Amino acid sequence: MATTIPFHGSFITLEEHFISARVRKENEKDDYSGFPQHMVDKLQDLGDSRIKALDSGGVGVQVLSHGPLNASSSVCAQVNDDLAQAISKNPARLKGFATLPMSEPTAASKELARCVEKLGFVGALVENHSDGKFYDDEQYWTVFEKAQELDVPIYIHPTFASEDMMDHYKGNYPTPVAIALSAFGWGWHADTGLHILRLYAAGLFDRFPNLKIIIGHMGEMLPFQLDRCIRITQQMGKNKGLREVWKENIWVTTSGMFSLGPLACLLQSTEPDHVLYSVDYPFSSNETGSDFLGEIRASGLLDESGFEGFVKGNAEKLLKIRIKCDGRNDGPNGRCGPCTLRNEPECTYGVSKRRRTQLYTPNFSGLQQAQGDAAPSMSGSLAPDSNGTTTHANRSGQGSVFELSTEVCTRLFQAYFESIHPMWPLLYKPLYTSLDYTYPSPNIPEALVLAIFSIGSCVDGVRYPETDGGNGSRQREHCPEPKEFFEESFNLLQQGGEHLSRSAIHILTPSITTCQVLVILALQQHGVAEYARAAILCGLASAMAIELHLHRVHEQNDPVEREIRSRLWWNLYILEKMLSGEQGRPFILRAEESDCPLPSTSESDEFELMTMSSGEESGQRRASMSVKLRTISALHTTISLSIIIEDLYKLIYGLAARKSIRENPVSGDRIRLDLWGRLMQWERDLPPSLTLDLEQLNSVPGVITNVVIMLTEVIMCHRPFILRWTPGKEEENPFTICLQAAYRMCDILEKYLERSTWWPCDMVFSIFVAASILLHHSKQMSEEDGEQSRDRLKLCIHWLSVLGKSWKTAGARKQLLNDLYDLPQVLHDPATNVSVPGEVKAVAKSVSHSGAVGHMTPLPPPSNTVSTIASAEDWTFLRDFGDPTDQFYDWDTELRNLLNSNLQNDLTGYIFP
Known part of the structure; x- marks a missing residue:
């Protein structure tokens, strides 16, 4: 034998x-x-x-x-x-x-x-x-x-x-x-x-x-x-x-x-x-x-x-x-x-010759030099040449050709896993990264690589890194726009596989990779304010996930496959809730129809460390600290929060629910208080490692975002009932609850934004919702009584302004955060006080001195370097929030009217005409 x-x-x-x-x-x-x-x-x-x-x-x-x-x-x-x-x-x-x-x-x-x-x-x-x-x-x-x-x-x-x-x-x-x-x-x-x-x-x-x-x-x-x-x-x-x-x-x-x-x-x-x-x-x-x-x-x-x-x-x-x-x-x-x-010195990744755009495989010269070996040979149009440059040609043979250095490719990859993955751990990280998570595994499919690059390139410092210009000089190296990566990734999905002609029908072929790419592209489009397109991509991914039975228990005894499916399903479920809630769309995915297990908290990305950047407090620099990211544990809490959000939008914002609330306010009020109780209980049930810390400020991004989203949903839960509320117990007053949530949200963001080198675009809707409450309160109160709300409204509008500008160029998050505290000089034009109902004044005083809001950090002094918050055309990225045809979203429309007016730089003049 x-x-x-x-x-x-x-x-x-x-x-x-x-x-x-x-x-x-x-x-x-x-x-x-x-x-x-x-x-x-x-x-x-x-x-x-x-x-x-x-x-x-x-x-x-x-x-x-x-x-x-x-x-x-x-x-x-x-x-x-x-x-x-x-x-x-x-x-x-x-x-x-x-x-x-x-x-x-x-x-x-x-x-x-x-x-x-x-x-x-x-x-x-x-x-x-x-x-x-x-x-x-x-x-x-x-x-x-x-x-x-x-x-x-x-x-x-x-x-x-x-x-x-x-x-x-x-x-x-x-x-x-x-x-x-x-x-x-x-x-x-x-x-x-x-x-x-x-x-x-x-x-x-x-x-x-x-x-x-x-x-x-x-x-x-x-x-x-x-x-x-x-x-x-x-x-x-x-x-x-x-x-x-x-x-x-x-x-x-x-x-x-x-x-x-x-x-x-x-x-x-x-x-x-x-x-x-x-x-x-x-x-x-x-x-x-x-x-x-x-x-x-x-x-x-x-x-x-x-x-x-x-x-x-x-x-x-x-x-x-x-x-x-x-x-x-x-x-x-x-x-x-x-x-x-093939007599290769080490394992490489063979790619079809018929594919014009090859899998990205970096040439890590530093690693190879440390080992004393030659750099691995590369094949295909995404392989580095002898100068360490990767050239990528559009698959169709048309359009732009761009070059990426090994450094840029590595930084794009790292930007995704350092900035995006802790918030959206939809990929099974150990499968896609090296042992120390510093560069891509050669096993990543091409479309997924470019999808990762499309969102990784939205992080500043990646798109324009400094490189050695010779003679000791440093120069800025250009990286393609996120749009280019997005379009090429989408083109690869249309290609559908090896040696196939381009056709949109290929995108409809269900696969784990295609679903992952669609979810990342949906996140990327949400991050550049293409909300409708993000929702469509998410919807396609949702249909594909059902076809792949991701919502069901994976019967095969393969822990890696089970983890891949679980992460993808639950991140998609969360994303679908976020996009549908922001845009007033019906939900597609329902938790009650899923028995998919939660992702394992025993994986390596659960225990990775994040260094909190140093800040200043009372003139003294705070020492940096390292904390565990708790990425998957935070994801578990996001899932449980999303299940509550699903019920909230179904029971309050669903078509049948809206009609029922209008016809039976008492029943609607019970639903409101029950959902509010569930949101409060969700926060009380958080384990100590995932509890928001406003003293040491060492909470990780997933925790901060979850609490801010929870406060957003508190506002969304109570806001439709403000004009329908029959005065009773003050602690159940929907306006009081909304205003407290908006104040607390501003407190959290004000404390944490200055310490973070990046921030997720997911915050925009939350800031927008808080701003709509603050605007409504400011219009109802006298100039003196509404000062706190107007100050916070200025902050929210400035955050929205800077976020909106950065989204349109799809990047510069680090510069964005530097700009956040560069507040404009607001013109003060005192106006006469307006007549305000006594109950609203009482609410204002209650909130202004309520311990529930917490101590607000003093606002920074206005800057003289910026004279305006934003021009009217800058606010188009907010156009898809809510449902303008329904009165439940009237306040959002009111805020948009302020932003689109010529008075957004003169809040006093707008509020007290």
Whole structure:
């Protein structure tokens, strides 16, 4: 017994079969009813069991084709769609050959084009004849013409004899023997070899000189007879001789044949780069194939280069695919199988040659120098050149071309995981980063890399880092705009996979990666004030998540997969609540329909440290401190808060709820107080490590944001009831509660913003809602009594102004925070006091001196460097907040009117006209 080759994921196999369970069920005739059940089970399985079978035989990529099937165009389309769906779940391990309705040649040609251009298949596998008719008849040549046009091979595979053909195999023996002789016992191979000769004799290869044909089973007997056949066919008068056709147009696999003698004959008669390894799974096992490879290595029939081409290199060239490094290190010298065969110094990531935009793989010169090794070699348009520059060309071949240095790529990646991930841990971080989380893992799909860059580039210091300009000088290096990264990431989703033409339909193919990309792009669009587009992307991701069953318990015992799904689902659930709440849209995802477990708090990003930047207090600099991020624990509290928010918007802002509240205010008031109680209880239930600290100011971003959002929802809970409230218990007064929440929110933001080097764009809606309450209060009170509200309103408007400007340019967050305390000089134009109802004055005094609001840090002195808060056109980024058609959002409209007026710099003049 030969020793099995100990390489994992090193080989490509081409004649590997499956059957569609759906087609088998729907067809009247079951061609597989006589197969053993264990064989049928293997044929129908395209999931974990098949992947395990690949691993057991060292197969990296398996090209799948349906078993013998003479079917209509509609049935073939079903088969191909089923296969594409299965491939989408394991795109690195599975590829597809199209099943074609050869009895309908025109339809077969169109289906081939669809499968290659839309589904990403690498060619087609057709039966050796169509009910006894061979393809030398020119009615079938439209299929071969399309294959040449698409530059994909046609695999001609043996099939069962037709009824007319069976007479040729019957004899003085039982019928089962005749069937065996007509099939795997002889006829399959002889008839397929004959078919190749018929195609040659009919002039197919003269008509289509670049056509690529694959045959299996060591050449279907032709190699043994090849010299004789070449002499005979010389009399046929074809432009291309049979030897030339065999050399240029025919590829041969070893499928189902595991003997050295036939292989030796094949190698002596055929160009080495046209001989391909295959198994014929599940009719032969991958382990048998691996054993045979061991015999080949021991025999010396192939040298190292020839063996590499045989097991994968020749298939990579023919099919235009590449095996991707499996990351395992149990091969020689700690390398995985593919990298061992390529003689790479370390594991790398192979990428399809057909993709124009390659996976980003950084060249970390500093790390390599520290280790004393050369930088790893890179391939593709996102690989650094010798100067350490990464050039990226637009996939479509049009538009901009931009260059990224290794430093910029690394900083973009770090910016995402340092600034965005603590708030939105939707990616399973250990899977995408190096051991010290300083640079991207080479396993990240391209679209995801660019999505990460699109939002990472919104953090200042990344888009314009300083670089060495020579002679000791420093210069600012340009980084592409976030919009460019967004558009290219979206283009990659439309590309849909390797060697596919661009089409929007590809975005609708469900996959974990596509869903992750859509969520990140939705976050990015929210961050640049494209709220409607963010909601659409989020909606598409939500539908895809349901299709992928992310909302359900993942039954397979794979903790990494379970964590990936859990993080993605719950972050998407939170994002959908945030976007829908901000824009007054109905919710799509509901917690009651999900039993997905919460992400694990035992992962490494739960325990990462964050250094709080130093600040100044009473003229003394505070020492910096390191605190645990508690990223996943904070996410748990966000999830529980989002569930309350879902109920709040359903019970108060839903269409039926609005009508009910108007008709039955007493019932609505009970709902309001119940929801308020749940929000307060949520904060009381926070563990000590996640409780907001306003003394030492060492709370992490997730905690701060959660509390601010909770206060926002307190306002949203009570605000619709202010004008409907019947005076009763003062502590239940909705206006008092809203104003206290707005004051407390300003207190929190004022204390923490100056200490943070960045802040999430998620805060804008909260500031907007607080400002609408403060504006309403300011208009109701005298100038003296409303001073605190107006001072805080100035702060909110300034925050909104600076945030709005930065969003339009999609960046400069660090500069944004420097600007936050650069307040404008507000013009004071004292106006006469207005008449205010006594109850509102009482509320004002109650809030002004209430301990519930807390001690407010004195406002900084106004700046003389800025004369205006914002011009009218700067406020368009607030246009999509709320529902302007409903009176529940009237106050938001009122605030927008202030911002869009010419009086936003003179609050006194606006409030007291």
